[in-house]
Amino acid sequence: MKLKLWGYCCERCGHDWMPREQEQEPKVCPKCKSPYWDSPRRTLRDTSTIYKMDHNHLKDLDGLQFNYPFQAIGQSLVLHADSFEWLKKVPRNTIHAIVTDPPYGVKEYEPEQISKRNAGNGGVWRIPPSFDGSTRAPLPRFTALTDKERTLLAAFFREFGELCVGALRPGGHILIASNAFLSQLVFSALVSSGLEFRGQLIRLVRTFRGGDRPKNAEEEFPDVCSLPRSCYEPWGIFRKPLPRGMTISECLRKYETGAFRRPNREQPLADVIPSERTPQIEKAIANHPSIKPQSFMRPVVHSVLPLGKGIIVDPFMGSGSTIAAAQALGLQCVGIERHEEYYQLSKRAIPQLARLAISRDIEIDVTQLSLDL
Numbered sequence: 354m355k356l357k358l359w360g361y362c363c364e365r366c367g368h369d370w371m372p373r374e375q376e377q378e379p380k381v382c383p384k385c386k387s388p389y390w391d392s393p394r395r396t397l398r399d400t401s402t403i404y405k406m407d408h409n410h411l412k413d414l415d416g417l418q419f420n421y422p423f424q425a426i427g428q429s430l431v432l433h434a435d436s437f438e439w440l441k442k443v444p445r446n447t448i449h450a451i452v453t454d455p456p457y458g459v460k461e462y463e464p465e466q467i468s469k470r471n472a473g474n475g476g477v478w479r480i481p482p483s484f485d486g487s488t489r490a491p492l493p494r495f496t497a498l499t500d501k502e503r504t505l506l507a508a509f510f511r512e513f514g515e516l517c518v519g520a521l522r523p524g525g526h527i528l529i530a531s532n533a534f535l536s537q538l539v540f541s542a543l544v545s546s547g548l549e550f551r552g553q554l555i556r557l558v559r560t561f562r563g564g565d566r567p568k569n570a571e572e573e574f575p576d577v578c579s580l581p582r583s584c585y586e587p588w589g590i591f592r593k594p595l596p597r598g599m600t601i602s603e604c605l606r607k608y609e610t611g612a613f614r615r616p617n618r619e620q621p622l623a624d625v626i627p628s629e630r631t632p633q634i635e636k637a638i639a640n641h642p643s644i645k646p647q648s649f650m651r652p653v654v655h656s657v658l659p660l661g662k663g664i665i666v667d668p669f670m671g672s673g674s675t676i677a678a679a680q681a682l683g684l685q686c687v688g689i690e691r692h693e694e695y696y697q698l699s700k701r702a703i704p705q706l707a708r709l710a711i712s713r714d715i716e717i718d719v720t721q722l723s724l725d726l
Contacts, residue, residue, distance in 0.1 A: 364391055413664060417443065417687055424700045427680045431688040431703070433696040436668035439689050440516035448520045449610055449663030452654055452675050454530035454643055455513070498535075506535070507542040513668075514546025518593055520666075524604040524611030526657050527591040528554060530645070533563075534580075536587045548591040556586040556649055558628040586628075588653075605659060612659040622656050635709070639672030639702035641695060647711045650678035658684060673699035677706035 362369050368384035381387060414430050419442050421434040432439065498506065517527055527548065531539050536553075544550050564582030567574050595604050595611060604611030613622045631646040654675060657665060663685070667675035670688030672695055679686035680703060688703075690696040 363387065413685060414687060417447075417664075422696075426676065426700065426703050427707075428683075429676050429679055429686040429688070429703075431670060431673060431676060431690065431696065431699050433691070433693065434689050435691045436689040437512065437516060440513075440520050440668065443520040445519050446522045446608070447664065448517075448666050449522055449525055449608075450657035450665045451517060451521065451525070451527040451529075451668065452650075452657055452665055453528075453667045453669050454645060454671070455510075455669045503538060507538055510539050510542035511546050514543040514548050514591075518547045521593040522608040522610045523593055523599070524595050524601070524608050525593045526551070526610070526613070527589070528653060528657060529589045529591070530556075531587050531589055532560075533583055533585070533587060536589065540589045540591075543589065543591055547594070549594055551590040551592050552624060554588040554590055554653070555625045556588060556628045557584070557625055558586055558630060558649075559584045560586060560630075590624075609658075609660050609663050613656045614659045614661060616652065616655070626652060635674075635706060638705045639674065639698060641672035641674075641698070644672055645674050647674065647678055647681070647706055647709055650674050651681055651711060654678040654684060654686075655682055670699055671695050673703040674706060677703045680704070680707035681709075681711070 363382040363385060368382055418430060418432060419434075419439065421432045421439065423430050423432045521527070527543075529539070529543070540550060560583045563580040564578050565580075566577055567579055592611075595601070599607075601611045615621055626649060628649045629646055631644050635644060635646060654665060661684075665675070665679055665684060665686040667686065667688045670676060670690040673688055673690075676686045676688040676699070688699060690699060
């Protein structure tokens with residue numbers, strides 16, 4: 354006697370199951386919860402090959418996992434590890450470039466202050482009143498660091514720079530996000546570690562920093578702001594020194610580093626990039642307090658591999674916007690994140706961020722830059 358079994362197969366994740374009621378067609382896949390379980394996933398134009406597991410692409414990253422939990426995403430890796438510990442294990446002269454937005458220990462984002470913000474207590478956060486029937490989002494205050502905190506911050510980035518000098522190839526670049534208030538301290542610490550300061554890349558964007566009236570005296574001093582409203586974000590440009598007597602062309606031939614990749618042959622990389630605040634769709638994918646928009650990260654990531662090949666590292670990965678930008682451009686990247694919550698978030702967020710349709714036009718006419726205030 355032959356038995357016929359009926360069931361369903363999800364076209365999205367491949368899950369097979371047999372529902373209790375044969376007559377009732379499923380609304381979602383029980384495993385991946387997709388309401389489009391009966392429709393094959395459409396191939397996304399220009400990114401169809403990014404998400405195929407190609408171990409030939411991963412061979413250059415083989416051995417960089419060490420003993421840490423990791424996940425391969427396309428041709429990149431994300432690791433749950435402490436970045437300082439990881440950098441100490443990386444063989445010398447391995448990494449081609451570093452692109453990162455590090456933690457600064459700024460008080461607004463300490464767990465205690467985040468809890469106060471979520472509870473509506475405020476702490477160092479400005480909790481705006483309701484206006485015209487709508488509730489405005491909390492704004493971070495521009496908090497000042499104590500002398501002790503500034504000393505610890507300088508020591509942190511000095512040690513970080515020393516580890517980067519060891520792991521980077523000669524001529525390898527670091528692009529590191531900062532802000533106008535802390536950049537002098539951070540950049541000086543990185544120079545003291547042995548890195549060359551090569552200028553700044555300016556992300557032209559109006560942020561929430563600065564422009565506040567004195568705390569608890571807003572009505573008394575309505576015409577005063579403690580600091581100017583920030584309208585740009587400085588990214589420090591650093592380079593591991595070239596061997597003595599070596600030219601950039603020789604460095605490119607030997608180490609594939611030493612310079613930046615042009616947006617196109619006719620146009621050099623500009624040190625000002627008009628940007629935007631991170632779109633809500635990206636924030637919904639990756640709920641991280643300092644996620645950078647793909648429209649900015651993709652041209653930045655594109656620029657740091659002068660020959661279009663090599664290993665990019667983000668030692669403070671967060672939700673993975675750097676790795677997502679690399680995936681969208683078909684480049685290799687390693688992301689390191691020590692917080693379990695953000696590491697798990699990155700594994701879900703990176704493929705989604707990389708699939709987003711972002712303009713690939715990274716040409717910038719500096720003469721046309723303007724700032725609408």
